[in-house]
Amino acid sequence: MGKSIYILGIESSCDDTSASVILNGKVLSNVVANQEVHSKYGGVVPELASRAHQQNIVPVVQQALAQANVNKTQLSAIAFTRGPGLMGSLLVGTSFAKSLAFGLEIPLIDVNHMQAHILAHFIEDANNKQPPFPFICLTISGGHTQIVKVTDYFKMEVLGETIDDAVGEAFDKSAKILGLPYPGGPLIDKHAQLGNPKAFAFTKPKVGNLDFSFSGLKTGILYFIQKQQRINPNFIDENLNDICASIQYTIVEILMDKLKNAVKETGIKHIAIAGGVSANSSIRERLQLAEKHFGWATYIPKFEYTTDNAAMIAITGYLKYLNKTYADVSVTAKARLKVVE
Template sequence: MEKDVKILAIESSCDETAAAVVVNGRKVLSNVIASQIDIHTKFGGVVPEVASRKHIEAITPVVQEALSEANLTLNDIDAVGVTYGPGLVGALLVGVQYAKGLSYAISKPLIGVNHIEGHISANFIQYKDLKPPFVCLVVSGGHTFIVYMKDYGDFEVMGQTRDDAAGEAFDKVARAIGLGYPGGPKIDKISKQGNAEAITFPRANFHEKDCLDFSFSGIKSAVLNYLNKKKMKNEEVNEADVAASFQKAVVDVLVDNALKACEIKRVDRIAIAGGVASNSTLRTCMIEKGKEKGIDVLFPDTILCTDNAAMIGSAAYYEFLKKKNAPLELNAIPNLKLGQR
C-alpha cells in the first residue's frame, strides 16, 4: 500500500489567512480560516496594507491550529503547499515567506500553487471520484474564467473577463445600491425579495466565433446610470428589483457561456468554483439549464468556494506527484496566469 501524502497548505492571497492539512489531495484533516471581513467592511472593500498586516498577526496561530486539528506535527508533513499568485502582492508575500521558512526548517518540499488552480481543485475534495477532463467555471471577486481541465495541472483557458470580474461587479453594484461589503452575499439575499424581470440590463455578447469571454463593466455602468436617473428625477428605487435584475443579467451570461464550453469540448460535466459559486441563483440556473442539456453540474460546499487552504492542499498534491517542487527562491506573482510556472 502506498504511503499517504500529507500536505500542509497555506493561503493568504487576499483577506483570509488560511491553513489546512490535506491527505492525498482529497481528504481534509483540517481547514482553518481567519477572515478579515469585519475589518474591511468599514472601508467598503479590502485595503491591501491592512490585509498584509493582519496576515502577519494571524498566520502562525492559524498554522498551529490546522496542525492541532489534524492531530499532526510538522514532522508528519510530507510537503508544504502555498499560494504564490495571483492576488495582492503584500498578502501573498506573507504566506510565501512563511511557507518557505517552514519548508527549509523541516526539510520538506515546497509546492507553489496557483490560486485559480486551487479553486478548481476544491471540486476534488467535494467529489472524491471526480477526474479530468471536465469544464470548470471559476467565478470570484478577482477572477472569471472558463477552463477546460484536460488533466491534473493541465488547463486550457476558453474564456475570461475582459474587464471586471463577476464578483467585483457584485461588490461595486452592492456599494452603489447601498448594501455595503461584501456585495455578493448581500445582493444574493435581497434579490430573493425582488423581481428579476423588472429592469432589463445589458448582456455583453462578442461577435467572434465561439468566443466565451465576459464583460461585466457594461452591466455595472447600466446599473449606475439607472440609479443616477432615478435620483435626478427624485424617483424611489426598489433596491431588491435592481439587485435581482442585475444578478440575473450576470448569471445568464455565466450560465450560457459555461454550457456552450461543454458543447464545444463535448463533455457532459461542469464544475463551478470560486466565491460567486455560492450564489443561489447561479446554482439554481446552472443546474436547471444543465439538466436540459444533459450536463452534470458540480458545486463545492460553501466553505470550499471561498478562499481556503484545503483547495490549495489538493492542488499541491498533484504537483507533488509530478515532483514539481518550488525552489526556496519562490516569489509572489500578483498577476500569475493559469498554467504559468
C-alpha cells in the same frame, strides 16, 4: 495501504489567512481567519491585509495542526499560494512556508491560486462527485472570470475570460451603487431571493462567444439607478429586492450563455464551477437545472471550498507531491499569474 501523506496548505493571496492539513486527499482541518478591518473602507486595503496576515499566520497554522491532530514533524510537504494575489499578502505566506519547509527539511510546493480553485473539486469528501477529464470549469471570483478547459490536473486551457472586470467586482460595485456595505455580492444574493428577477431589464454586453465584459453592465446599472432616483428619491429603498433580483438574473444569464457556447464549441458536457462567486445561490440553481434541461453533468463545490481557503491549496500541493513537482527555495511570490503558468 500506502504511506500517509500529510500536506500543510497555506493561503494568503488576499484578505483571508488560511491553513489546512490534508491526509492523502482528505481534509483534516481547514482554518480561515477573516479580516474585518476592510469593511469600513469598502474594499481590501493591501497594506492592512499584509499586516493582518502577519498577525494571523502563526495562530492559524497552529490551529490547523491542532484540529487535524497532527504534529509538524509528521508533515510530508508544505504547499503555499505563490500567486496571483496581493503582493504584500502573498509574501507573508511565501516566506512563512519557505522557512517552515526549510526548518523541517521537507519539500516546498508552490501553488497557482487559480488552479487550486479548480482542483478543489478533487478534495475527497463523502458528498462530492469529482468531475472526469476533460471538463469545463467556470472560475468566477472577485478577481477572475474564466472558462477553462481542464484535460488533466495540470493541463488547462483558458477558452474565454473577461476583457475588463470580474464578475465578483460587478456584484460588489452594483451593491455599492445601491448603498449596500462591502462585500456586497452575498447581500445582492440575499435580497435577490425575495425579489422579481424580471422587474427591470439590463442589457447584456456584446463581446466574443466565450469572453465576458462587465464594465458596461455596471455603468448601465449606475445610470438606471440615477435616472430612477431623480424621479423618486426613495426608489432604491422601495425596490431593493427587485433591483437585486434583476441584477443577479442578468449576471447569471450572461454566465449561462457563455457556458452554453462552451459546451457547443467543445462538445464537453461535464461542467464545474469554482471561485468565490460560485457560492451564489442563483448560479448553483441554474446549473442544477441545466442537468435536466441540457443533459449536462454539473459539479458544484461545497461552500467552504468556494472562497479563498487553504484546503484547495493543500489538495493541489498533494497532487503536485505525487508528481514530485517541488519548488526551489528561490521561488518568489507573483502578484500576476495566469491559470496556465
